[in-house]
Amino acid sequence: LLSLKKSKNLKLRDADEVFGELQVEQAQESSGLVERLLSSDDVKLLRKNIDAEELTSGKLLVLGSNTCGKTDFIRQFNQGSVSAVRSNQELDFTTIELAEDLSLQVFGIALEERLSQIIEKLSEDLVGYIFLIDSKREDELEYTNYVFNNLISAHQVPWTIAVTNLAKSAKSVPAKFKAGLEVPKGKTIMVCDVTNKVDVRKVVLSIKSVKSKK
Numbered sequence: 001l002l003s004l005k006k007s008k009n010l011k012l013r014d015a016d017e018v019f020g021e022l023q024v025e026q027a028q029e030s031s032g033l034v035e036r037l038l039s040s041d042d043v044k045l046l047r048k049n050i051d052a053e054e055l056t057s058g059k060l061l062v063l064g065s066n067t068c069g070k071t072d073f074i075r076q077f078n079q080g081s082v083s084a085v086r087s088n089q090e091l092d093f094t095t096i097e098l099a100e101d102l103s104l105q106v107f108g109i110a111l112e113e114r115l116s117q118i119i120e121k122l123s124e125d126l127v128g129y130i131f132l133i134d135s136k137r138e139d140e141l142e143y144t145n146y147v148f149n150n151l152i153s154a155h156q157v158p159w160t161i162a163v164t165n166l167a168k169s170a171k172s173v174p175a176k177f178k179a180g181l182e183v184p185k186g187k188t189i190m191v192c193d194v195t196n197k198v199d200v201r202k203v204v205l206s207i208k209s210v211k212s213k214k
Helices: 015-028 040-049 070-077 115-122 138-154 175-180 197-205
Strands: 057-064 092-099 102-110 126-134 159-164
Touching (some): 040 197, 057 070, 057 115, 070 102, 070 197, 102 115, 115 138, 126 138, 138 175, 159 197
Parallel strands (some): 057 126, 126 159
16 A cells, blocks of 8 residues: 555555554554543543544544654654554554543654545544644645645544644734635634644644534
8 A cells, every 4th residue: 555656665565454554563562651632621522523522543644744743743643552563565554542431543644645545544443643744745735725625525433634844933824824724714724833732732633523614
């Protein structure tokens, strides 16, 4: 699976094979609990936001270019989980135990060819998306906007969107990104330093359902 670009070192493999390998490696590297990123009140809010008050498990996708910081974002979100974040050339994966009765399988996936097929493979029990936009890749903004709007129309689940790799002093999203991303009304584009747990927490808790543009 996920041979999204031709490479001498990367062969096309089946989704189950790749996911299975990551899950086995993850189980082998599990460690003891430390303080979780989200408090119990945060988890209650997230449950409400993703319409998962009765669910015990689900899938969350973190989508963006290879330079947007998906892996660092997931590692920050994964704080306090017994499961390690596993990464390879194709994706990032972990299982995050948010509470005793709620865990999320989190996948970091690049916005590349065959993305729709990959998401279709993961669509069962999908509870939400997090879109990460690399501020340094303006050349990809039009394509990212196209993919973003197609996905939120095709899969009606809660989502959020954030711009990464901004200057440390940045407090708001540059106008060019607000203009270039057709975000439905009622949704704010977040600013996120993917190495900062406070920013990551804010982005995770901003996942919500909104009506997409037609």
